[in-house]
Amino acid sequence: MTISKKPGTTRKPTAPDAATLTRMLYYLKLTREAEYRIERVLYRQGKIVGGVYVGRGQEAIGVGSAIQLKEDDVVLPSHRDFSSFVIRGFRLADVFANWMARADSPNRGRDNTLHIGSLKLGVIPIISPLGATCPVACGVGLVLKRRGRGNVALVHFGEGTSSVGDVHEAMNLAAVMKLPVLFICNNNQYAYSTPTEKQYAVQSLVARGPAYGMPGTSSDGMDVLTVYDTVRRAIARARAGQGPSFLEFKTYRMTGHSAHDAAEYVPKIHLRAGTQRDPIQRLEKFLVARKILTRQRIQELERTINQEIDGAIAEAEARPLPAGETALEGVYCGLDCWWERPSVVRSPLSVAAEAEVRATHNGLRTPDKY
Amino acid sequence: MKALTRSQLHEIYYYLRLNRAVDEQLVKLYRQGKVVGGVYSSLGQEAISVGTAWALSPQDFIGPMIRNVGAMIVRGYKPRDIFLQYMARQGGPTAGRDANTHFGDLRRGVVAPISMLGELVPVMAGVALAARLRGEKRVALTYVGDGATSTGPFHEGMNFAAVRKLPILIIVENNRWAYSTPVEKQTALRDIAEKGKAYGIPATIVDGNDVLAVYAATRAAADRARQGGGPALIECKTMRMKGHAEHDDASYVPKEQIEKWRKRDPIARFEKFLFTKRLMTADEKAAIDTRIEKEIREDVAFAEASPFPAVEEAARPVWA
Numbered sequence: 001m002t003i004s005k006k007p008g009t010t011r012k013p014t015a016p017d018a019a020t021l022t023r024m025l026y027y028l029k030l031t032r033e034a035e036y037r038i039e040r041v042l043y044r045q046g047k048i049v050g051g052v053y054v055g056r057g058q059e060a061i062g063v064g065s066a067i068q069l070k071e072d073d074v075v076l077p078s079h080r081d082f083s084s085f086v087i088r089g090f091r092l093a094d095v096f097a098n099w100m101a102r103a104d105s106p107n108r109g110r111d112n113t114l115h116i117g118s119l120k121l122g123v124i125p126i127i128s129p130l131g132a133t134c135p136v137a138c139g140v141g142l143v144l145k146r147r148g149r150g151n152v153a154l155v156h157f158g159e160g161t162s163s164v165g166d167v168h169e170a171m172n173l174a175a176v177m178k179l180p181v182l183f184i185c186n187n188n189q190y191a192y193s194t195p196t197e198k199q200y201a202v203q204s205l206v207a208r209g210p211a212y213g214m215p216g217t218s219s220d221g222m223d224v225l226t227v228y229d230t231v232r233r234a235i236a237r238a239r240a241g242q243g244p245s246f247l248e249f250k251t252y253r254m255t256g257h258s259a260h261d262a263a264e265y266v267p268k269i270h271l272r273a274g275t276q277r278d279p280i281q282r283l284e285k286f287l288v289a290r291k292i293l294t295r296q297r298i299q300e301l302e303r304t305i306n307q308e309i310d311g312a313i314a315e316a317e318a319r320p321l322p323a324g325e326t327a328l329e330g331v332y333c334g335l336d337c338w339w340e341r342p343s344v345v346r347s348p349l350s351v352a353a354e355a356e357v358r359a360t361h362n363g364l365r366t367p368d369k370y
Numbered sequence: 371m372k373a374l375t376r377s378q379l380h381e382i383y384y385y386l387r388l389n390r391a392v393d394e395q396l397v398k399l400y401r402q403g404k405v406v407g408g409v410y411s412s413l414g415q416e417a418i419s420v421g422t423a424w425a426l427s428p429q430d431f432i433g434p435m436i437r438n439v440g441a442m443i444v445r446g447y448k449p450r451d452i453f454l455q456y457m458a459r460q461g462g463p464t465a466g467r468d469a470n471t472h473f474g475d476l477r478r479g480v481v482a483p484i485s486m487l488g489e490l491v492p493v494m495a496g497v498a499l500a501a502r503l504r505g506e507k508r509v510a511l512t513y514v515g516d517g518a519t520s521t522g523p524f525h526e527g528m529n530f531a532a533v534r535k536l537p538i539l540i541i542v543e544n545n546r547w548a549y550s551t552p553v554e555k556q557t558a559l560r561d562i563a564e565k566g567k568a569y570g571i572p573a574t575i576v577d578g579n580d581v582l583a584v585y586a587a588t589r590a591a592a593d594r595a596r597q598g599g600g601p602a603l604i605e606c607k608t609m610r611m612k613g614h615a616e617h618d619d620a621s622y623v624p625k626e627q628i629e630k631w632r633k634r635d636p637i638a639r640f641e642k643f644l645f646t647k648r649l650m651t652a653d654e655k656a657a658i659d660t661r662i663e664k665e666i667r668e669d670v671a672f673a674e675a676s677p678f679p680a681v682e683e684a685a686r687p688v689w690a
Contacts, residue, residue, distance in 0.1 A: 163529050165522015172520045175558040201532035201570035211568030213558025 013229035018292045020067065024224055025287060025298075027063045028280050030305050031083040032056065034092065037309060038099055039259050047317070048099050050112040055080030057222070057254030060279040061186050063087070064227030065154055068235055072149060074122040074140050076133040078156040079114060080186055089121045092312035102319040108330060109322035130157060131164030134183065138170050141179030141244070150239040152180045154231075159248075160191020162205055171246065175212040178243035182234050185246065186221060188253035193265045209246035221249025222277040225286070252277065371589055374582075379649055382424055382581060384658050386637050389416040389440030391662050392449050395670060396456055400616050404674070405456045407469045412437040414579070414611035417636035418513075418543050420444055421584030422604075425592055426511060431497050433481040433490040433512035436471050437543070441513075446478050449665055453673035466679035479508075487518035491527030491540060498536040509592045511539040516556050517548025519565065528603075532569040537595035539588065540571075540603045543578065545610035550622050563605040571601050578606030579636040582643075609634075 015021065035054035042048045055062065055078075062081035066088060069075060077084035085095060090106070097105035098116055106116040117125035124140065127133050137155035144151040161167060162185055174181045185205055189196050209216020215237070220226045227249060234245035252274025256263035287293040293301075374382075393412055399405040412419060419440030423432060434441045439452060447463075454462030456469055463473035474482030481497060484490050490512045498510040518524055519542060531538050542562050546553045559565070566573030574591075576583045584606055591602035609631035613620035644650035 163526065165524075165526050168525030169520060169522050172557060176555060198533060200529060201535070202568070207567040211559075211565045 013223075013225045015225050015286075016228055020228075021283070021287060021292060024063050024067055024228070025280070025283050025293070026301060026305070027067065027083045027087055028059050028224065028283060029302060030086065030092075030308070031059045031063065032280060033302075033305055034086075034095075034309055035082055037313060038096075039255065042096075042100065042313070043259050048112060049101075052259035053079035053113060053257075054255055054259075055082060055186075057274050057278065058186055058188055058251040059083060060224035060227045061156070061184065061221050061249050061251065064224045065156075065182075065184060065231045068228070068231060069122070069154070070151070072122065072144075072147075072151045074124060074137075074144070074151070074153045076124040076137050076140070076153065076155040077114070077126065078130070078158065078161075078186065079126055080158070080188070081156050082114070084156070085114060085116065085123060088118075088123050090116065090118070090123070092308060093315040096313050096316035097319055100316055101321065102316060103322035103326070104319045105316075110330065130161040131166035133157070134167045134170030135173070137181050137183075138173050138177075138179055141174060141181040142177065144180055145177075145241075150180075150241075152182065152235055152238040154182045154184055156184045156186060158191060159185060159187040159189070159196060159199055159205060160194060161185075162208065163199060171208070171212045171214070171244070174244040175214045178241070180238035180241075181244045182231065182238060183244060183246045184231070185248045186251060187248050188221075188251045189270065190253050190257070190263075190266060192257040192261070193263075204250070205246075205248045208248075212246075214244045214246055216246040216248070218248040218250065221251035222274070222279050222282070224279055224283055371586065371593075374585075376649055379644060380654065380658070382420060382585070383640060383644065383650065383655075384662070385420045385424065385440060385444050386416045386581060386640060387658060387662050388443060388449070388665070389420060390637060391666050392439060392443065392452055395449075395453070395666050397616060399453070399456065399670070405469065406458075409456070409616040410436040410470075410614070411612045411616070412439060414631060414635060415543065415545060415608050416440050417581035417584055417640070418541065418578045418606045418608060421581040422511060422513075422539075422541050422588045425585050425588035426509060427592075427596075429479065429506070429508050430592070431479040431481060431494065431501075431508060431510040433494040433497070433510065434471070434483050435487060435490070435513045435515065435518075435543070436483055436485075437515075437545075438483075438513055439471060442471070442480060445480055447480075448669065450669035450672050453670055454676055457673055457676075458678065459673060459676040460679040461676045462673075465683075481512075486521075486523075488514060488521030488524040488527075490514070491524050492530060493527075495527050495531045495534075495536050495538055498531070498538040499534060502537065507537075507596050509537045509539065509595050511541065511588070511592070513541045513543050515548060516542065516544040516546065516553045516562060517551060519562050520556060528565075528569045528571060528601075531601040532571050535598070535600040537598075538601045539591050539595060540601065541588070542603060542605040543608065544605055545578075545608045546627075547610045547614070547620075547623065549614040549618070550620075561605060563603060566603045571603050573603040573605065575605045575607065578608030579631075579634045579639060581636055581640050608636075 035056060038048060039052050039054045043052045058080050062083035066075055066084040075084050075088060094106055098107055099112060101109040101112050103109050115125045117123045124136060133155050137153050140153045144153060171183055191199055204218040206216045206218035217230055219230045230247055234247055237245060252270060254274045284298055288295060396405060396409050400409045415437055419438045423441035423444035432441055432445060451463055455473055458466040458469045460466050472482050474480040491514060494510040494512040501508040514524055544562055548556055561575055563573035563575045574587050576587045578584060587604050591604060
């Protein structure tokens with residue numbers, strides 16, 4: 001399957017201002033370089049162990065969408081949306097520290113990928129049984145709707161995940177309750193080794209929107225300007241109280257499913273087409289042609305990014321690994337559980353027990369910055 | 371599609387009437403305390419059960435829901451089987467282990483209803499796939515309510531059926547109420563048939579209270595599926611004329627809505643059609659009345675006289 005040059009909408013996307021365009025290029029290039037270091041350097045050096053999932057070639061989706069979020073908006077990214085985490089405010093060093101399972105990292109060494117979140121930053125972590133974040137997004141959307149401040153939630157998933165029952169239940173609920181949720185489907189044409197011809201019997205998933213009573217679009221996910229514009233319209237709808245939208249973005253998955261998947265089943269023509277449509281080269285070409293940036297400035301940007309990443313990796317690597325003795329901490333609910341708040345009526349026995357635990361407990365706490 | 375003969379039309383009429391008669395008898399037994407648990411009526415929806423089941427071939431499969439007793443009867447179950455089952459007698463299809471319609475027989479092409487509605491869609495897709503792998507030209511047909519179309523399994527089953535182009539028919543019995551949830555709160559769509567486009571499954575909408583329309587739509591879809599044309603969705607518009615079950619007084623349903631649909635009663639409509647077109651005489655109807663009355667009377671008596679399962683047998687066959 002090749003992405004036709006005409007996306008789902010025939011109008012040319014209106015480009016955002018120069019500052020936003022430059023920011024988007026920065027995040028695209030930062031994501032590309034950071035994920036290169038994760039997948040092709042640190043993983044191969046054995047400094048990251050376990051599963052490694054990056055979103056090479058698909059960076060435009062995370063960048064073009066998350067860049068538009070305001071404070072109190074919420075994003076539920078997929079494993080292909082590295083940029084969403086960083087744009088919302090996770091520090092690079094903390095992200096690398098999480099990948100390298102350091103004690104001082106968002107998941108304190110218990111996780112080695114991106115199952116990180118922060119209610120303060122408006123990020124809900126990846127849930128590995130994919131599709132499960134969709135009903136969660138509805139719960140978020142319901143809260144946002146009731147708060148009445150025009151906030152939105154973006155939830156990301158792949159075309160494989162779109163076949164999962166959870167997505168169906170969530171989309172139906174969002175449509176019936178007119179929740180401010182954007183269902184963003186990254187159709188990168190392969191769900192692990194399952195090509196789209198075996199995933200669904202339609203040409204594109206655009207009909208999934210109207211099948212629930214919400215608008216649906218199908219657009220070129222390799223062009224960050226198209227992503228930006230399509231998401232902008234859907235966000236505007238949601239903020240205005242007009243309810244959810246389904247957005248399919250077609251991309252090329254330029255890696256295996258994961259670092260341990262050689263993906264020989266992907267035809268070379270697919271990878272060639274993805275290279276030709278690389279989102280970073282496309283945006284650079286656009287910016288240079290419009291004289292928004294020069295090639296020299298872009299090179300400076302690359303140097304800055306490399307320095308930033310070098311520094312972040314060095315900082316993360318310098319942090320210690322968790323001590324083995326702490327393995328059970330954070331497994332059972334401790335003193336930070338929301339239901340342990342003072343407003344809950346406690347028996348004298350449990351109050352005494354709590355005092356004893358506080359005296360001896362090493363208690364892990366989520367870092368205050370998050 | 372060949373036109374139905376006079377005797378075929380009478381057979382369809384007989385099944386509609388028998389469906390309702392069994393239903394009414396179950397309500398009586400429930401109120402007498404002879405049936406315990408739940409009785410889920412199919413009042414007003416008989417045309418869907420009978421019209422769909424009647425359109426299938428003997429070798430096809432059905433996966434009924436609880437309001438599709440009429441379909442089970444068309445496929446060969448007798449009123450006494452239903453009464454034995456509901457009154458939990460040893461001689462019933464589940465030997466007294468279930469007091470509702472959770473029974474089936476693969477030899478009769480009936481897959482037992484699953485209470486978690488929506489689950490039958492992937493199950494029947496599997497049945498259809500098995501038949502095709504065996505090289506058999508068999509069609510699978512199953513039912514979902516408007517409520518069940520919101521469930522995850524419905525979605526997964528539909529998509530799978532479409533991708534594999536399985537010979538399965540999904541009958542959406544839109545009776546406008548999922549317990550106390552009106553269809554307007556169930557979906558943002560006016561027609562559930564619109565969901566077919568999401569999967570690439572052709573969908574039609576029929577008047578669920580017109581037994582011949584239901585038959586025609588099902589027959590056309592079954593023929594197409596049998597030739598390898600893939601799945602189809604048929605949305606039958608109807609109305610749930612009573613509560614979710616006998617224990618639900620359905621006070622939340624507007625009376626005007628019930629009255630409006632009472633005028634569209636499927637059996638009254640079909641009778642009027644048959645008489646108007648001179649396809650049935652008063653004597654022929656009377657003969658069917660008598661036949662049904664006798665059948666119900668005898669089968670209730672048989673079931674009431676049947677023994678309960680022995681207490682000592684309770685643990686059999688719980689374990690395989």
